[in-house]
Amino acid sequence: MSVGTAVIRKDARAKVTGKARYTDDQSMAGMLVARYVRSPVAHGLVREIDTSAALALPGVEAVFTYEHVPTTLFATAGHPYSLDPDHRDVADRLLLTGHVRYQGDEVAIVVARDELTAKRAAALVRVEYDELPVCTTPEAALAHGAPAIHEGGNILERTELTFGPPVAEAMEAADLQLDGHYNTPVVLHCHLENHTAFAYMDDNDHIVIVSSTQIPHICRRIVGQALDMEWSRIRVIKPHIGGGFGNKQDVVLEPMVAFLTLQLGGVPVRITLDREECLVATRTRHSQQVTVRAGLKRDGTITGIEMDITSNTGAYASHGHSIPMAAGSKFRHLYPRTAIRFTATTHYANIPAAGAMRAYGSPQLFFGLECLLDDAARSLGVDPVELRLHNVARAGEITTPDGGTRYAVAIARCLEQGRDAIGWQRKKKELQNQDGPVRRGLGVAAFSYGSGTYPACVEIAGCRLVLNQDGSVHMQIGATEIGQGSDTALAQMAARTLGIDYDRIHVVSQQDTDVTPFDTGAYASRQTYVAAPAVHEAAERLRQKILAACSGLTGTPARELELAEGRIIRAGEPAEEIMSLGELALSEYYHKERGGQLVAEVSAKTVTNAPSFGCTFVDLAVDIELCQVTIHKIINVHDAGRIIHPLSAAGQVHGGMAMAIGMALFEELLIDPAGGRICNGNLLDYKVPTCTDIPELDCAFVEEPDPTSPYGNKSLGEPPIISPAPAIRNGILDATGVAINELPMTPKLLFREFRKAGLLPG
C-alpha cells in the first residue's frame, strides 16, 4: 500500500536531473531587473534623494523612490484573511519608505536591462538622511521616551493567556519555586534559493506574478491589497521552490514586482535578492527574552508555570505578536495538568524584521521551559527524564474542542524510547564524578506542537482529481510543495483511497491561483494534516463516480464493484477484472451519447488541531579548555501520528535537527546596539553550520494514528527543530555543571560562562 512506504518522491527525478524549473529558470523576452536602494543607517528620515546620476546611466529604464509608491499601508504576514478586523495583521508597510527603520530598509528601486547595470545604478542614487536615535534591544525600545519606530509607539501588543487552575495557588502548593531568564538570538533561515519573483501583464487588467513563495493564494490577496486592486486581477504562479522555512510565508518581493510591471506598461520585471540582501532584508527569527517560573512538588510534579516572553519583531510587524501567541497556545499540551499563566509582549526595534521561521516561536519558548525544568530536576535530585515522564500528557487527556474525540498522545513512549536509544541509565552511572578538561554529558528536552493554526485561523484545503483517458489521475491541490514532500504524501493518500497505484497519480505541482484549488499554503506544519480530509473526500467521490460509471456500462450494481490497483473488479474477488480504468475512462470521454469527464473536487475546512509531540536525547562532550562541544549521539523521537512516507519523514527530522544544532551552537545575527549596524550579514560571518559541523543524526517515530486525520497523521515539518537546543544545553549542564541560559552556545559564550563558574582561570 502506498501510505506508509517510501515511494519515490514525485519531484525526485526532476530535481536530481536538473529538469525541475524554479522561478529563476524562467525568462521572458525583454525582461528587466530591479534592485533596491537600501539605507545604510538603521533609523532616520530621508532628507534628500537624487536619482539623476542613476537615471543617466545607459541601460537604466526607471528609478522609483518612496515618493512614487502608493500610500496605503499593508501587512505582509502570510496568514489567511480574517473576517474579524481585530484579528488582522498589522499594516505597517509601504513599498518604499522615507522613514528607514533598519540598516537595509528600502528607499528606492532601480530598473535596468541587466543586473550589473542595476547594481551600479543603485549605488549612484544619492540619499541623505536625518538620523534618528536607534534602539535595537527590548530595553532600549521599551524605555520611557524611546524614539517611536512606528506611529503609535514601539509596543505592538501585550497579552495574557491562562490555562488550568489559578497559578498563584498552584505556586503556593509547590515545594520548590524556581525561575530562570533565557535569551535567544536573531536567527536566519538560510534557505538555498534566495527570494526571487517576477511579474508581467499579458492583458490590460491582470498582473501575473511568478514567485518562490510558500503561500500563493495569500500572496494574491496581499498584492491586491497593497496595490488596491481586485484580488481576482492578480495571478500568482509558484514553480518549484528551493526552500523557505517560513521566510517565504511572507509577502516580500511580490507587491514590488507587480507595482513595477504596472508602472512600466506590463514589461516583465524581476527582482532576485542576492545572498546578503536575502539574509538581512527579508525576515528573521524573533530574538526573545523568556522568563520562566515554575513550581514543583518534591516528587517532581509541576504544579504551575508562569512564563513571560518579550519578542523583538524588528523594524516591521510581519508576523509580529502571532509568534509568541502561537507558541504560548501550543506548549500547554506537553504538561496539561499544570496551571499556566503566559504573558507576552512584542515590540518594534531598529533591526531586520522578524517573521515566521520553522516552529514559529516554539524553539524560543521551549528553550526557556526545558532548561528551567532541568535546573529544577537538579535542585530536586530527580532524574530529568523521570521528571518529564511524570508530568507529560497521557493518552486520552487531550480532546477536540467539542470534547468529542480524543487525540492520540504518545509522548511518554517517545521519552522511554529515546532514553533507551541513548543508553541513559547506563551512561548516567558511568559519567559520575568526571574531571579533566574534556567531560561528557547527557541531555534531554521535550516539546509539543500543533498540526495547524485552528482555531486562531481558518484551515481550508482543496483537491481536484481528474480521471485521464489512460486511466491515470491528475491531482490538483492547493497544498504548496516547498520541498517538504507534500505532493508525494498527498498522492500516496489519494492512491490509497482511490485504489490505484501511486505512480498513476500525476500531481500538478506548479500552483497557479487562477486554477489551483484554494488552500492558504505551506506553514504551521499544517499541509499534510489539513489537506488530508480534502484529498480523502475527493478520492472517495471520484472512486464512487468511477464505480457508478462502470455500473452504468455493465449493469453490475456499484456496491458489488471495487477499484483495486487500477482495475475494476468484482468486490472481494481480485481475480475477476470487470474492466481496466483506462477502458472505462475512454468510454466516459468519447462515447457519443453517454458519460463525461470524471472529476471530483472538494474544498474542506479542518476544525481540529492534533497536538504533536517529541523529544531529543543527546550524548555530548565538552572540551572545557577549547570551549567546544562535540555531539557524539543525538536522537529525536517523534509522536507525529501515522508516518505517511518514512524516508521523507526522516529527512524532515534530520533537517530540523541540523537547523536546531545551528541555533544551539552556531547561529546569531549580530547587530551593534549603538548604531544598528549589522556586523555579520553574510555567510562567512553568520556561522550557519556546514555538513562537517553536523553529527550523525538519528530519529525514531512512535506511530500512534491520530483519529482526527483520515490517514492518522499529525504534524512533522517544524517540530524537529524545537527540542535539540535545550537538550544540548542540558547536556552541557550535565557535563560541566554550568547552566548556559543563552543561545547560541558558541565557544565565546562558553568561555565567558566557564570563567564565571571557575572552570577556566579568570
Added chain:
Amino acid sequence: MFAMENYHRATDLNDAVRALAAHPEARVLAGGTDVLIRLREGDGAFAHLVDINGLDELRQIDMDTSGTIRIGALATCTRIIEHEIIRSHLPVIAASLATIGGPQIRNIATMGGNICNGAVSADSACALLILDTELVIQGPAGERTVPILGFHTGPGRTILRRDEILKYFLFRPGQYRGIGAAYCKYAMRSAMDIATIGCGAALRMEGDIITSLKLAFTVAAPTPVRCPRTEEAAAGRRLDEETLALLAGIVEDDVQPRTSWRAERDFRMHIIRTLVQRVTREAANQQGGN
C-alpha cells in the same frame, strides 16, 4: 556578472610582469577566490586583472637532488595536498591547506594566492613560517629570494611590489627533515571559515628534550607571527606539563591579539595559551614521520 574593467591573460612570466608594470592598477589573478570575492563586493581595486593561469611553469611541485622541495605559486591546494612529495616530506603543509574553505575552494585556490593576499588568517602561513620557507619572486629587474618571515608587513600587506609575481616556495631539507610538525586551526566552524586563531609548531627532539621549537600564530597580531621568546624558552627543556605551562605563559609576550566583534582579546589569548600546549604536544606526536 563581475564589474571587470580590464583583463589580460599573460602568455609567460615576462609578459605578466610587463603587463603589471604597464598598468599600475592591475592585480594578479590566480585562483580568484580572494580576487573575485572583492570584485563582487564592488571593490574597484580589483577591476583590472592580469590572469597568470596560463603560466604552467608556476604549477610545478618537485624536489631536486639536494632535497630542496619547490612548490609553484599556482599549484592548487588540492594538488599540493594530494602530491606524493608533500605527503611524505611536508605533511604539515598538506594538513594546513586541508583546512582551507571546502573542496570546491581548494580545487581552485592556490598557495601563492593564499600568501600574496596578505590575510592575517591565511591558513598556509603558520606552516610556511615554521618551515622557514623561502619565496622566489620575479620582478621587472629579475628574480629575488626572500624568507617568509618578514614577507607580511601588515593586514592585507606584503613586501610584494605591484609589478612582482611570486613564483615558487622553497623548502630546504635542513628545515623539514627530522622534525615533527602540526597545525591547528581554531575556528567557529570546521569548514568554510576563517581562523579565529591558527597555530603551527615544528619540533626537534632528542629523547624527551626539546632541541628546538618553532612556533607560529595567525590572527594573533597584525601579521602572521613567529614566537621568538617562547621558542627560546623551550630549547633544552623536557617536553612535559610543566614546560608546556611555562610556554603558555611566555607566549603572551610574542603575540598581540585584538578585540573585534568577532572575538574578544581575552578569549583569543586563552585559545593561544591552550593551543601552544596542544599543538606542541601534537607536533611531538608527529615526530619521526618524515
